[in-house]
Structure formats: C-alpha cells, structure tokens
Amino acid sequence: MKITQVRARVFEWKGHTVAPTDHFCSNAMDELWDKGDSMGTFRFHGWTVVEIETDNGIVGIGNVALAPRIAKAIIDQYLAPLVIGQDPFDYEYLWQRMYRSTHAWGRKGIGMAAISGVDIAIWDIMGKAVNKPVFKLLGGRTKEKIPCYASKLYRTDLKSMQEEAQSYLDQGFKAMKMRFGYGPKDGPSGMRENLNSVAAVREVIGDDIDLMLECYMGWNLDYAKRMLPRLERFQPRWLEEPVIADDIDGYAALNQLTSIPISGGEHEFTSYGFRQLLEKRAVSVIQYDTNRVGGITAAHKINALAESFSVPVIPHAGQMHNYHLTMSTLASPMSEFFPVHDVEIGNELFYYLFEGDPEPINGFIDLDDNTPGLGLKLNEQYLNQFNIIE
C-alpha cells in the first residue's frame, strides 16, 4: 500500500458563536499591561482536517487544532512530499522523516502540531487497512470503558457555575474541571474571587466528586505559591498549568509545595519534552494532546515513559485521537470530555466537524471493538457553516 495524496483543508467556523465574558478564564496574556484580546490565546474557531489517500482507496483522517492556516501551509509545502509514495505501515520511519527534515524549526509548536495531523491520519489508515480500531493496534482494550470528566465551568457568576456543576452531576459525571477567572494583577480581591468560585462548586458537588482546577498559564510562580496552600482545603484532584509552559522549574517547585498534584503538558511536545517534565518531577499528571504532541506515534511513546515513572496520563480534550491511546494503556485512567454546546472557545468545534465521537453515558465513554481506524468521518450537517480553505 502506498500513500497517493495528502489533502489539508482549513475549516473556519462562520456560524453562531457565544462570546466569553470578562474574567472568563485566566491566561498567559493577563500579565501584560495591555492584554488586548487575551481570550484569543485559547479561543480558536478554525481547525485543519488532514485526509490522506492510498492506492487501494483508503482515506485516513487526521486533525490539527492550532493555527490552522499555518498548519495547512506546513503540511502542503513540507510534509506531504515526505509521505507521498510511502507505505503508511512505516509510521515510525515516516514520523522520523517529518521530524528530522523540519527539525530546525518544527520540533515544538505548530511544526509538531502539523506532523501530528499527518501521523493521526496514517494511524487511521492502518486501522482501516486491517479492519481494526486503532486502540487494537496500540495494545488493545485495557479497561471495560473509560471514565471521563466534564470540562467546562468557565468563570461566570457563581450561581450559573453551581447550576452547571449540578447539570454534570445529573448526567452522572463523577469528576469535573473548573476554570479560574483571576490572577496576579487582580490582587487579594481576585484571590478571594478565585477561592469563592471553588467553594461555590464544592458546595454543590460535595466531597465525593473529583474537582480539577485550571489556570491555563494565567498565574505566575509567586501567585501560585500563595494560592496553593489556600486551595488545599478543597482537595482538588489537580491544579492545571499554573504557570507558562516553559517554566519547568516553576512546575517542579509547585509540585513539591503542597499535597495538591500539579498537572501540565498540554503545551509540551514529543517524548523529549515529557522526559524533561518527568525527570524533574514537574508534573503529577500528564496532559498531552495527540493532535499537537507528535501524533499517535509520539503519544504512544510518552504513555510508556509515563508508566515507568508511575505518572498518570489524562490527555487534553479527550476526542477520538486521544481516546484510542487512553483505552490502550494502564498509564491512562481517565479522559477529559468537553460537553457539546454552542461554539464558544472552539474546543466544542470538533463535534461540528466530525461525527463518530462516543457520547458519555453516566460519566463513561466506550469505543467500539468493530469500527476500523479512529471511527471518525466529516460531519456533513454543518459543512455549510464553515469557510473551507482548500
């Protein structure tokens, strides 16, 4: 079997969106005097869809969620010529070919995200070619079904957050993640706001539900050091990305500071990046996203690495490209799940683009043993609501 064509298309949402309100979610821009559209650091309303065709008619589908127009240009100009004419089963060779030939500029960030999209499509082809789901190619089913946590609870008024938390309980979720709205610039009153929001959610969910806390890199080390002891009484399952992704020593300091596990890795790349995080004991939970970290080929290696350090892997986002990895390793006890709703941040855009993602039932998702590949196809229903760049 040979790869004959690589097609990268950008899908930009032009349909209805919900605008985030002020203090919706702390983020890395909050430290600057002129934050500009700071929400833009994590809001993305476009996606790259990669379709790779083979000479026996199989089409594999991959995706990239970051900087879609740049990802498309990288795939078109650099990556497609490297994989066309090659056997998709040589996935490790093809990964190294893409990684090494773009190494000067591509090993982290959007270069690696573009490689991820191609790699995911290659794994989809392999699954379809042998008529097996991708998780069977990665080691098979290690759990009856995958527990997942509801991930939204952006900072709004506390009553709305409480109602939202209650809705996840009603749907049977046993874990959920909330976002902080305030950071260092907001002083003691912002600290109080942050603590009040956690108290409000805990009040509704009680002590028997796991609660994860997300900073999205919107704090700094000093602020996080002052917040962590104050948060201990809420017993969070983890505190996520308190500082910017490059401050690995900061993560390590915070991870040793209190009983609260520090999580990260959503903005880290390849097994080399994760080896650093693990060796420095910088994170207690690993959160790569397969569509950035280097695809399934890289994520599979990181799972093995994490297993040897006894650090759980709970990938960012969930969604099919991550679920197959979670299903096939004991290193991964759980998945994230973005509730389906109107387009707001962009995380939920995935469901407008693709169909086939499993719906959670009572806080669990399952994968079908008989659906070959990743099990995704383009969702025709919303195609006319996207500006599609060929």
Ligand SMILES: O=C(O)C(=O)C[C@@H](O)CO
């Ligand atoms: O789900 C996460 O971990 C994210 O970081 C999502 C992002 O949209 C910020 O909340």
Ligand SMILES: [Mg+2]
């Ligand atoms: Mg996160």
